[in-house]
Amino acid sequence: MINLHANNVRKWITRYNKEGLSVIVHNTEGKEPRKVFENEVKNKICSIALDKPRELGMKFTTWSLPLLKQYLIDKAIVKRIAIEKLRQILMDGRISFKKSKEWLHSTDIEY
Numbered sequence: 001m002i003n004l005h006a007n008n009v010r011k012w013i014t015r016y017n018k019e020g021l022s023v024i025v026h027n028t029e030g031k032e033p034r035k036v037f038e039n040e041v042k043n044k045i046c047s048i049a050l051d052k053p054r055e056l057g058m059k060f061t062t063w064s065l066p067l068l069k070q071y072l073i074d075k076a077i078v079k080r081i082a083i084e085k086l087r088q089i090l091m092d093g094r095i096s097f098k099k100s101k102e103w104l105h106s107t108d109i110e111y
Contacts, residue, residue: 049063
């Protein structure tokens with residue numbers, strides 16, 4: 001009727017019988033609160049995302065979210081950041097990454 005598996009219902013009943021109502025309290029002990037980035041950091045992230053990676057000394061031509069994340073951590077702009085949070089910050093700054101086509105450029109002048 002409530003779309004739960006019978007084993008889960010039995011598990012919760014057993015927990016309730018042992019511990020009472022405390023089983024429904026969400027345990028947040030030991031967990032860090034979510035990181036809220038300041039506007040200054042968000043603006044720095046957006047400005048780096050708009051820069052060309054080659055101009056920043058990187059060996060690639062376009063940013064991807066994992067590459068941008070690693071750059072931000074390496075340069076100590078953030079200690080850590082989830083890719084989803086990075087994507088949300090860029091969306092708030094009206095920056096989006098598009099899937100790019102790879103182009104091969106020849107050094108041959110006759111090409």
